[in-house]
Amino acid sequence: MNFLRPIQALNASPTGQTSLLEVRDLHTHFLTDGGTVKAVNGVSFEIERGERIAIVGESGSGKSAMAMSLLRLLAYPGKVVAGQINLNGRDLNRMSERQLNHIRGREVGTIFQDPMSSLDPVMKIADQMIPPIMRHLDMNSEKARAEAIGWLDRVGIPDAGRRIDAYPFEMSGGMRQRVMIAMALSGRPKLMIADEPTTALDVTIQAQIVELLKELTSETGAGMIFITHDLGLVARFAHKVGVMYAGKLVEFGPVKDIFARPCHPYTQSLLDTIPPVDQAERRKLAQIPGFPPDMKLPLVGCAFKDRCAAAHERCFVEAPDLTLRGPGHRAACWKPEGLGEARRKDAELVPPMTHSEEDRVVVEVFNLHKHFTGRSVLPWKVPPTVRAVNGISLNIREGETLGIVGESGCGKSTVARLLLGLDPATSGDIYVDGMAQMVFQDPASSFNPKMMLADIIQEPLVVTGWGNRMERAARTRELLAQVGLDESYMSRYPNQLSGGQRQRIAIARALALKPSVVVADEPTSALDVSVRAQIINLMVDLKRQLRVSFVFISHDLLTVSYISDKIAVMYLGEVVEYGAADEVFRNPAHPYTQALIAAVPVPDPVAEEARMKKPLSGELPSPLDLPSGCAFASRCPRATDHCRAEKPLLQAYSKSREAACHYAN
């Protein structure tokens, strides 16, 4: 079998034509006080010119470490200890810092994850962009400035000639990421390295950025390494995929091949953790049990063995190498099929919950407003007012899950806080039958780090004087069991838990007082894909078992539509579409919903290719001065003067749906 040749032989291709970048057996270590973290542990791959490679993998699997190793941008105590990094035939790893500085920015451009912190906050864009251009392209400052403006223009910064003299803080996150891209491209690099360039952005902006990157790299013919954990993005964007696990590439190959025929059990599980699109019945999401190995400890055998359903004796003694599984498709697993039959084994069907009109309404919200008014020292100045929530009405029945989606800043969290009574409403009514409890986005800050988990879970009980010590302890054990944690966790502290475990504890705490509704504000956004699936499964189970109602807030439309019975789409403090989840997702009525859904990448390269990509242009207007007409008019492809003049009200669109658009029908 020709394609089972070992990879080394493959790399030394006799054609003589070298790849753009060829990484061979890269090892990167972090020499910490507690031991050596082998973050990258023998990674080899190559990129051809104009090729886009996506690297996916769990958090901590060494993606960033690998990418940063390429240009030796690792912070102390990180160190590239071995390997070759041949860029156009020259080994970057053997270059001096000074030589490397001629490569950085000129031959290889880099884009980082967080646009908010990746630009120097006290320097104008011009001062950050122009000097590198002058240096790399040997231009005088005037030409460099023109060049910089040109790039800013290219990445879609309106009024680039003026904006170049702005400070980063004067721009939104999306704009800053565009600036980053412009900066990275301005040296006309042959290779781009992008470490999660869109993770911190809204879906709509994310879609814009991805399209932009795609367009610009194919235009300049640059190769690209693109790190992400969003498989949807991979499907939309990449030519090839590398899957990393515990510092190694476990699977590498053309994107369609990998999505269609994943060979490594990890890749297979990963793909199965994603809520399926367009499936009539809901199945439980796949879960990857356990934790990745501690990369400080020596590893015997396959790194994935402990979490692999198909692991056998050989996996425990010998680590598999990458072997060819198809043209350009390699995987590192002893089993040719990976999980094979074991795959999808536990993907049991989730029986749909029955809802009826007789179900008790537990939450009713009517014409809710929340305005944040600033303070003005000068009495004659009108204080600025943010209308965060601007007249919304909702209701939730017992056992029902309401999903709220919308771009950042549209007021989702504010609604949640109002529901919980954490902030007083400016006007409007909130009626909650029983008690509302909350699960927060950031598992790290939702717990008092000084409290033991038992105390955290019990806190609501203690505060409300529920039961005696024994009863409370019993209830705590019960709750831990409900969220699938062991009793031994009771005496731990929050920092001793993983993100997923923490979120379970948060759910346990929220359930302690048997609330009628649990409000979960982005409960999974901070979690890894595999862990996210666990939490979603848990919530689905709980709502069935306990018949609690959930309010599920997220900007991840796939997840929301998977878990919710009803969806409310918010835009600038208002609900623009409201109705049954399946219906809204499959057949969005409001142009904004349509745009949101179009922006969501689906983890299926074939489907992605077929999808119409018309990313929403522009950004959210300032909530400080809302337009008088339809708030969405400024970004709506179908907006008319009528829209701009008159505000559409939320009206029945179908039996189970309402939409706020003049042209919804």
Added chain:
Amino acid sequence: MLTYSLKRLAQLFVTVLGVVTLVFFTMRMIPGDPISAMAGDNLSGAALDQMRTQMGLNESLLMQYLTYLGSLAVLDFGNTVTTKLPIIQLILDALPVTVSIAVGTIILTVLISIPLGTLAAYMAHKGHKTLDNAITGVAMVLDLMPSFWTSLVCLLIFSLALGWFPASGTVTIDDPVQLMRRIALPVLVLSMAQIATMARITRTSVLEVLSEDYVRTARSMGWSELRVLFRHALKNAALPIVTVVGLSFGNLLNGTVIVEFIFTLPGIGNLLVGGINSRDYQMVQTLILFYALIFVIINFATDLVYRVFDPRVQF
């Protein structure tokens, strides 16, 4: 900007009034008054009492306070008790000396501690702990020596043994060379105590900045370490440093008291100690008023500088 200034002005007013009131009543709570302080061994009680009545120290406290506020309102700061000289004149004469010590100290401190702190931070960032520890260690030892002790040691070394600087001699701002020679040692002594703090702050803030994403961005654009350190890191780290410089300027006015005494410098610390010892109410009140004003103004200036350095802060 207008709003901001108005707010600061109101704040300044409240603070200064509070300080003035506090000092007024503290001074009068302290046992002894100007007359009893003046009394040496050879003055009898009767003679002193006569003087006391003459000076009107027997009016009610409230009356004295109101009178004082009244005179403040017309910017009349009065004369000293013992020497009957206009207080404002004395302060204005002494102020340049103290201010030059303070400014000199700040300059020396900044010149030494910022490169030192930056170097330490860079070393720490690169994992070279030994040099980092050595720098912080030396700075700390300097910091922890009482200034009256180091003052004398400096005098013995630089003045007596080496003869570089005089231990005495008149000081005026009219003669800058003499001024420099006279304040060199005090500035050195005071800087010792400041350098450690400032270097530590610099180290911490530079270190923090060095692990910021934008530093990595700059490096990814091909800039050398040095340029990254000075163009990006230091500029961003400047914010906390500026704040500390401002604060320490305020504290320095305090610190000059001891060195002014030992190095016989006619600054306001000297006036303050003299004023307190002679229970010269008017003198102490006025001095404290000045201290408070300087302090508040420096805070204000620090704030302004901060805003200049950081475009993100809006007025």
Added chain:
Amino acid sequence: QEKALIVRFYDDPAGFDPANIFRIENENIAFNIFSGLTTYDGVTGELIPDLAESWETDDNITWTFHLRKGVQWQQGYGEFTAEDVIYSFNRILDPATASPYASELSGIESMEAPDPHTLVITLSAANGNFLHTVANYHQGQIVKREAIEAAGDQVRWKPVGTGPYYLESIDVNSQIVLKRHEDYYKGPAPIETLDFQIIKDDATAAIALRNGEIDLLMRQGREEQLQTLEAEGFKMNTVGNYAVSLKVLNLEDPILQDVRVRQAIAHAIDYPSITAAIAPSLQAPAYSILLPWMDVFSEAAPRYEYDPEKARALLAEAGYADGFTLKVLGTSAQGVSEQQQFEIDYLSQVGINMELELVDTPTYNQRRNAGDFMMAGRLLPAVNPDMILFSYLHPDNLAPGGLNGARYDNPELTSTLEAAQADADPQTRMELYAKVQEIAMTDLPYIPATASNVFWPGKQSVTGVNINYLAQVNFWDVDIED
């Protein structure tokens, strides 16, 4: 080549108006600017003529002074006359001047100037020590009416006198410059300029001297610095026994009322050993309320040598065999001084528990003046023995009005003292004074502890630094040799 002398001045100047002058360092400046009718010889300490060439009195009541002719005021204020003396004394006596020294001159009944160079002063009572009162010190310093009036409320900074130096400029924070008075009646002083530099810290001052930055230290109060300076060959100009530091015992205290207790205390403490241990240069033991160099000093007065046995016996006699607690008022400025520690040690050996009450200096002054203490201390620098005896022992001066902090009132002593002051016959006078001292040292309202020595270390080239018993130097005598 002009001669200039740089002298250390050790505190902030407080002004030089004779009517309102305080503290020795200021008095020293005034001493060189002004003159009195008499003055003190720097070497012998004797009273010698100054503006008065001679004087006569028969009864110590009427004093006739023959004034020196041709004495010129500084800064062109013309010639000195008797009218100036009358003006000066009246100014002190004028309540509007509020001079604390008014009482010194209150004995003056009348003053007349038959001619510009003769002055007749009549006292209300005989005063054998009147020449001290009119000496070049405080109230005795003669000022010029025109200069005083021109100065307005800045008299203290615009002194005009007839002395060897005049004030050229002053910066109250750092420097006082005196220039010699070219028309001084004894002829111009050898040194043109006296530049007083304020250096407060003793250690710094010593370094400045060793560095050659200054020529003469007005005072050096630290034993260890004196030793260093002496070892390095500086001239240790000094005057011994310039003032006695006394323990003031409050006689209204039920315990201290008993003379045996007071004597026991005196016997219990070994001041010679203490001074030898802690400040052999700066201090000497004192045995009397007056100092040996004073003309009226009596050797016959009782002395209290160190004798713990006797102290214990006296205490037992007084009924305090088990001792008692002696509360001592002190200033907190220096904490418990080394001397006080020794005192505590010595007293504890005879069973007296000395308890220190430390308060800050102004409070200390206030309480001490009010007589609000059991035992306190006082140091009264004076050349005039009457100044000491009257202040401490006369009932007119009882605290809080006066310095008689012991509240001592012995009619026998009072009458003897008054007689001594009034008596014109030197022989009887001396006997009366001896009796006063004997009574005082027997009753022991004040226990002499130590006498202070004053040092003005300077360069060897600076000569003529003669410190008088007021701890002052007449700079007319001072010269710089090459």
Added chain:
Amino acid sequence: MITLPARRWSDLGTLRQSGLWRLLGNSRIQLAIAILGPILFLTIFRSMLPLPGPLQTNLQAMTQPPSLGHLFGTDRMGRDILSRTLAGVQISMFVGFAVALLALVVGLVMGTLSGFFGGVIDRIMMAITDIFLAFPSLLLAIGLVSVLGTGMIPVVLAISLSDVPRFIRLQRSMVLSLRNRAYIDAARTVKASQVWLMTRHIIPNTIAPLLVAASIAAANAILVEAGLSFLGLGIMPPEPSLGNLIRDGQSYLEQAWWISTLPGVVILMIAIGLHFLSDGIRQVLDPRSRK
């Protein structure tokens, strides 16, 4: 994502993970203990050492350089400097700790109230701290010492008076940033009382940085006391504080260096020890240093 070493220690877990254990495991804190431990030990048990009393004078052994008989030498009154230094350590440490404690407690209470409730209380508190901060601390100290007389208590009060406003500010700023944490919101959803929020959620999370500040304040107080001693306002002789020992010996620097230098070295060691302590606490509590 995170492997949990604690799993193996589950029964020992609480102890292992308790603050104390982590503190003791920190190298800086071990260093601090290594420096401060012996000094404190000698100080506490100094009465058992063969040393003359700190106040015991000896006119036969005046101003002697360090020797076997007097390890730190003697002063002008023949007192043993080692003995005095140890007694001084006791007094200075007391001053240091008392100042730190006072600043800590007052700062904690006032800062918490101010930061948590905000509004008028906060504004008044901020105005007051502003005033105290604008007041030269030396004058505050001099004033207080003058009112209350010299001695331990006035010195402690005088020094802490300028530390307290700083602590209030520090605590307030931390409370402000904690006030909006999600776990506070979580407690508020079950109507937890204000007292509960402050005592269970806010204070436990601010105490650590305050402790760091307190150990710096303690070291600083020892030095400020020395400065006050120099001006005659600190702990009064013959009671030895490290400050007045240095002051006393300072003028003999040329003749008898040991009188001030050796106590000075001890101050330095204490201050360095406290510095390591604060650094250690900081390190242990820094979330970034945690596993």
